[in-house]
C-alpha cells in the first residue's frame with residue numbers, strides 16, 4: 001500500500017469535479033444539460049446511472065468519452081483527460097443507438113477498431129468471432145448491418161466495444177433494444193467479462209432492476225439541468241444471479257431507487 005493509499009487520498013479512477021455542460025452556450029438556443037456534477041468511480045467498479053429521459057445521462061457519457069468538452073469543471077479518467085484516454089485505447093463506448101459502418105459486414109464492423117490498432121487480419125477476425133458468438137450472432141458474421149434487426153445491430157456494437165478490449169467501458173442503455181431474455185443473458189455475460197477482465201464500467205439504464213443486478217453503486221440523476229441527486233451503494237453479494245431478483249434485499253434496493261426517482265420528479269427540479 002502506498003502512503004497516499006494509506007492516507008485514503010488516492011484520487012478516484014474516474015472523476016468529475018463540479019462539471020457543467022451547456023450546449024450552444026452563449027446563443028439563444030443554449031441548453032444547460034448538466035450542472036455541478038461531482039462524483040468519483042474507483043477502478044474496477046461497476047457503476048450505473050439512472051435518471052429520467054433528458055436529464056443528461058448520454059451527455060455525461062459523451063463528456064467522459066471525450067466527444068464533448070465540459071463548459072465548467074474538470075473530468076479525468078485514469079489520471080488523464082478523457083480525449084487522451086480515448087486516443088490511447090483506454091475507453092470503449094457503446095452508444096444509445098448502434099453506430100455501425102453500413103458498408104462493412106458484421107465481422108468487419110466488430111473487428112474495425114482492432115484494425116485501427118494494427119492487429120493482423122487473422123487475429124482480429126478470430127477475436128471478432130469470439131465476441132460475435134458471445135452476443136449470440138454466430139451465423140450473421142457475413143451479413144451487412146441493414147440485414148439485421150435493431151436489437152441485432154445493437155449487439156454488434158456491444159461486440160465491437162468488447163472486442164477492442166478497453167479497460168473502461170461506457171455503455172449507454174446498451175440493452176434497451178433487446179427482448180427480456182436476451183437482455184438478461186447479455187447482462188450476466190457483461191458481469192462475467194467485467195469480473196474476468198477487471199474493467200471499470202459506467203452503465204446507463206432506465207431499468208432499476210438491471211442497475212441493482214449489475215452494480216456496485218447507482219448514481220441517480222435529477223431532471224434538467226441534470227445533477228446527481230443521490231449515490232446508492234448496492235450492498236448485495238457477488239456473483240449476482242437472476243434468482244436474486246426475488247430476494248427481499250434486492251427488492252428493497254429497487255424500492256429505494258424508485259423512491260429516489262419519485263422524489264426528484266415530485267420536486268420538479
Ligand SMILES: Nc1ncnc2c1ncn2[C@@H]1O[C@H](COP(=O)(O)OP(=O)(O)OP(=O)(O)O)[C@@H](O)[C@H]1O
Pocket residue numbers: 023024031032033051052053054055056057058059060096224
Ligand atoms: N447535441 C445537442 N445539442 C443541443 N442540446 C442537446 C444535444 N444533445 C442533448 N441535448 C439536450 O441536453 C439534454 C440532455 O440530453 P441527453 O441526451 O444527455 O439526455 P438523456 O438523459 O440521455 O435522455 P434519454 O434517457 O432520453 O436518452 C436534453 O435537454 C437535450 O435536449
Ligand SMILES: [Mg+2]
Pocket residue numbers: 057058059096172
Ligand atoms: Mg440518452
